[in-house]
Amino acid sequence: MRRNQVAVVGAAETTELGVIPNMSQIQLHADAALNAIADAGLKLSDIDGIATAVETPQQIAHYLGITPTWVDGTSVGGCSFMLHVRHAAAAIEAGLCKTVLITHAESGKSMIGKLPRSTPADSLNGQFEAPFGVYGPPSMFPIPVLRYMKTYGITHEQIAMVAVAQREWAAKNPRAMMKDPITVADVLNSRMIAYPFRLLQCCLVTDGGGALILTSADRAKDFPKKPVYILGTGESVETPMVSQMETFNSSRAFKVAGPTAFKEAGITHKDVDHLMIYDAFAHLPLFGLGDLGFMPHEETGKFIADGNTRPGGKLPLNTNGGGLSYMHSGMYGMYALQESVRQMRGIAPAQVKDAKISVCHGVGGMFAASGTIIFTNEK
């Protein structure tokens, strides 16, 4: 894909975030979609491409009343939306469609109209992981972390600092669920969930959604809001079984998606003004900093503990408060993308001054998949 040929011209989250007991999951999709379409100054009939995950694209297209010429139902977990952005950009460049709507919504907390998730007993996960007592992401996602800590000499206090720094960002964000300041001691004394992770190192569970509108850069200048250009993209998958990752010291999917996006964007790490790393759990920003090549893994814990990613630090990370403090409906990737777009538009609640390049890195499943999108506000 060529740089800067496609732009985000509409971006919005659901009208409310948090606990939304009066809306079904599909209605949350529509709420986010209509907000994004309004943000772009478009009509529903202008949309000719549609992408979504978990819910099928045919469901969302029918519900909204869209007749697309391009459809993507890639569903690889919480980073599906990064992959949708990548695929949509390629489709727009190839002329398969002109204006793409990407939606996400999940009734993660209220569980209204939410599709059931199950692990069949004859699947590989059902045979070789489920019988050993895994029960939801908190018992699976952190499985690599003790090995990572031992290999690289990372401390419990350093990983606790991920949550502390992100709470500082959340305090600046009126839409964040958790805004009260916390200390490393608060994190390490919070309720045990799955050792070594305690409550404050695990993401929230909330209701909400978000949507994006993409079109070609040529058309983007005629839209009401400042366009945000797509500079580079990457994607990959590793394994749906966390026990079968190549190593617990790194994510193979991160190591493909991230560097692919950097190469395509033609930038170095020094060029990055703003960074989002999907933080379903507190170790993911450490894996991301290492696997995306910002620093050797040995340095990730100290880098965060030293305050480099907090407000005022040299690498602002997860500036909305992240999945740990902002919100997490079950698939967080859309909210990371929304924050990157806000930062590039210059309208984020905790705006990074003069930010020109934002890297947005996602994960799906338990390290199963990954997608990276690099945005810029300069053409």
Next chain:
Amino acid sequence: MAEPARAKPKPTPETQHFWDGTQAGELRLQRCDACANVYFPPRPFCPSCASRKVSVFKASGKGKLYSYVINHRPAAPGFTAPYAIAVVELDEGPRMMSNIIDCPQTPEALELDMKLEVAFEKLDDKITLPLFRPAKG
């Protein structure tokens, strides 16, 4: 009313040899006849070189503790918290998820890289699970 039961594997044709093995008190792995790669979970070809010429063999049942979590809440059906969900690195190379028995479920007792040996826990007439305990000696 019966207690909720632990999730039970349902074998498929290409994994049946593994579950037949645990019932017979053996941990069975597969090795590629072409490139000698040992792999898990079971599949009828080598994920390293794609050869369909692969053999089943009895593994040593020895390994070490690669990583784990100690799950506190919520406990999975059939489990009493806190319990460790462990990943064992087998001496033959592959890793597998399991539980550690005959060992306190504490960070002090569950030392990374500690030596482990397989133990078999019969769930019913069809399924026996491979669990691990600290190796003797």
